[in-house]
């Protein structure tokens with residue numbers, strides 16, 4: 001009687017992508033060892049759940065796929081196979097319900113990541129997945145074994161295949177620090193430079209402005225600008241003035257285009273409409289009302305409700321002579337130019353762009369010139385806005401890489 005060979009696969013990185021790969025592999029009778037540098041797995045997943053775990057989005061598949069921009073075509077197959085619907089079913093299978101918020105975003109009913117992760121790890125361990133924490137992967141030795149550094153020792157491990165799910169470069173203190181970039185570059189693999197995504201930006205605020213208004217929100221503001229490729233972006237939402245610039249959901253949503261325009265042109269200026277519900281004529285009409293001995297500041301406040309950070313932005317961003325010319329001021333209130341000079345550092349960003357290029361991997365996500373080495377999650381070269389798109393693509397690519405391993409090993 002001959003017994004079937006049991007394959008052994010190393011998954012390196014215990015975030016959502018790596019754990020999903022481990023799950024799919026274990027379901028196919030493969031021995032799975034998950035290695036992670038940190039003392040526990042899923043730290044960024046837990047952080048993502050802090051303000052409410054937005055795990056996916058309920059919008060129609062075509063719009064959903066459009067969120068991945070230029071990488072839509074390479075991600076479409078895996079997201080069609082495992083997208084929002086499948087992810088919600090998978091969560092249900094772990095014993096949790098989900099709901100759709102007013103914006104179409106999908107959350108677990110209790111909004112939390114921790115119970116979900118706990119249940120998932122329990123199920124993985126029951127399926128025989130072994131999790132090795134405090135194992136920092138350092139590359140391969142001359143014998144082709146995977147090398148790890150642990151607090152006590154160095155280890156070399158042989159596996160039939162490996163799934164790398166090492167994350168991007170944001171929030172490095174949670175484990176994904178992008179140190180893998182140089183390891184893979186040494187193997188001749190093309191990596192698009194990691195860059196901040198879903199991030200804030202620096203503006204050259206004066207000390208006078210930032211000391212007064214840092215932390216002040218702008219609600220339902222309308223921002224518009226033309227990107228380096230000539231596309232006009234116009235979007236309404238909320239953002240916050242920070243000590244050094246701007247951040248918040250509206251800025252994150254536009255961050256890919258703002259960043260790319262800065263990369264191409266050195267800086268980018270967006271126009272902020274302080275009064276999106278008023279026409280320039282209505283503004284002019286309000287401004288030309290007699291103001292008697294009142295100052296312009298109190299006139300703006302009384303007639304147009306412009307005070308606080310809005311008034312501060314006018315003073316900060318407009319040339320002084322505009323304030324003596326009512327018509328110019330009326331026009332400028334609908335297009336306050338805010339100049340951004342640099343994205344905030346990647347360590348502060350919600351996610352990162354760049355990573356292992358899709359030219360370097362095949363459709364199963366195996367690195368073309370490293371047999372049996374697969375990649376998944378944020379370390380691949382795609383990006384998406386917040387809204388659950390990041391996690392969905394991490395899960396989907398983890399699953400895709402695992403299916404690729406299975407196909408390869410059983411070929």
Ligand SMILES: Cc1cc2nc3c(=O)[nH]c(=O)nc-3n(C[C@H](O)[C@H](O)[C@H](O)COP(=O)(O)OP(=O)(O)OC[C@H]3O[C@@H](n4cnc5c(N)ncnc54)[C@H](O)[C@@H]3O)c2cc1C
Pocket residue numbers: 012013014015016017018035036037038041042043044045047048049052053054055056135136137138165166167168170171174175176177178179180349350351376377378379386387388389390391392394
């Ligand atoms: C503040 C914040 C909020 C977020 N909110 C959301 C949200 O609401 N919705 C959403 O969709 N996404 C959100 N995200 C993004 C989402 O969390 C990430 O896209 C996702 O966790 C990436 O998954 P991953 O498995 O690719 O990598 P990670 O989750 O980063 O996991 C990578 C793992 O690899 C390990 N690792 C790295 N290098 C090594 C090494 N050399 N050796 C061993 N192990 C290593 C790390 O320790 C880590 O555990 C948020 C992110 C942040 C920072």
